[in-house]
Amino acid sequence: MIIAVDGPSGAGKSSVCREVAKRLGWSLLDTGAIYRCVALIALENHVDTDPKACAEIAKSLDIRFVASKGSQKVFIGARDVSQAIRTFETTQCVNHVSPMAEVRAELLGIQRRLGHATDSIVEGRDIGSVVFPDAELKVYYTASAQARALRRMKEFEAKGEHFDLKEVVKQIEERDETEFNRANSPLVKCADAVELDTSDLNFEESCQALIRLIQTRQKELA
Numbered sequence: 001m002i003i004a005v006d007g008p009s010g011a012g013k014s015s016v017c018r019e020v021a022k023r024l025g026w027s028l029l030d031t032g033a034i035y036r037c038v039a040l041i042a043l044e045n046h047v048d049t050d051p052k053a054c055a056e057i058a059k060s061l062d063i064r065f066v067a068s069k070g071s072q073k074v075f076i077g078a079r080d081v082s083q084a085i086r087t088f089e090t091t092q093c094v095n096h097v098s099p100m101a102e103v104r105a106e107l108l109g110i111q112r113r114l115g116h117a118t119d120s121i122v123e124g125r126d127i128g129s130v131v132f133p134d135a136e137l138k139v140y141y142t143a144s145a146q147a148r149a150l151r152r153m154k155e156f157e158a159k160g161e162h163f164d165l166k167e168v169v170k171q172i173e174e175r176d177e178t179e180f181n182r183a184n185s186p187l188v189k190c191a192d193a194v195e196l197d198t199s200d201l202n203f204e205e206s207c208q209a210l211i212r213l214i215q216t217r218q219k220e221l222a
């Protein structure tokens, strides 16, 4: 079974999908991590503004996800890039690498191969619309910009950093604008996706809600 989970940044999609996959004993395919790997290598080779060079990197990407202590490590070849793909620089870079049509085309095959290997929750932006249009269940996982900003603020505060709520809401809305309006594979809510709005749900409630959707679909298909 493939469960496609799409939705905007910062709604907590990744952590909820990771936890649900763990509880169900399924694989989690974090497609954002694949884009981040391409961005990292492109950045290190100073070719991150060249779509052809980035597509070459995508084509030969030797990526592996390795389960580790309830989490997942990401390897390119023998190199553990789990930390390097989450830095501020890589995050900035992936925002201009991920919209490249050439890169997206190259990564389609990798995502399909990894997703089909076993029962998987696949999370990203275009999973239900482009990568797995025949997924058994499509979920559009979202939360209001205000709720996402409040979650962000909590993360910042835990690190002793303080930001203005209005400013964080503004940044989130700007990022949404880019993701919804880019030319290649924009973030869309598929007509056949079930919307899961987690604005008023905590982490555990969000996990339970996703598990319920999956189990309901499993019963329908049995």
Ligand code: DC
Binding pocket: 009, 031, 032, 033, 035, 036, 094, 095, 098, 099, 123, 124, 125, 126, 127
């Ligand atoms: O989910 P994330 O923040 O790790 O995603 C990293 C980047 O990749 C972000 O710019 C969105 C993009 N992305 C994408 O375009 N398509 C996907 N299926 C997954 C992520």
